[in-house]
Amino acid sequence: MVLRCLLPLVALLVPGVAQAAAVTIDVRGSDGKPLAGAVITVESARGGVAQVRGSYAIEQRDIAFQPHVLIVPVGATVAFPNRDRVRHHVYSFSKPKAFDLKLYGREDTRSVVFDKPGVVALGCNIHDRMSGFVYVTATPFASQADAGGHVRFDGVPPGAVTIRVWHPTIRSASNTLAQAATVPAAGFATTVSIGR
């Protein structure tokens, strides 16, 4: 907590760092409570593009997609390894990436390349209750809200940005709320409230 409070001061004192602001965002659901698990992105024209780094995977484990939500940069290859004893049949009808991975069993895997931004809803043809999401984004500033509905991004270039909040329970187009903001050089903090 102490470090968090000191960072804006450090940014002011160190030349060069001042051009990279810290942005903290709190998201509240329509009930006023923290919207844990919401995906929050900050898009900035000068913020660069998220790079594909390392490997990405969503396991099928205990008849569930784990993690439930995976954020990946555009162009990422995501593996779907099956860790269960039963077979799964992973598919999506979503526009950014419709696909169909026919039945495969334990310790087998398949991969899908996500080449367009957007939210890809996952399902399993065998297990209706399995649900998951791949959140494909070009911005490097993308993260899930913690249990307190909170995220923090460092290194955001000051200037005009668009903040987007996505959660399956948000009742608007694409389950997304978008909001324009201006990031001052000293950084800023804001709260986004989801209307009813």
Ligand SMILES: [Cu+2]
């Ligand atoms: Cu399944």
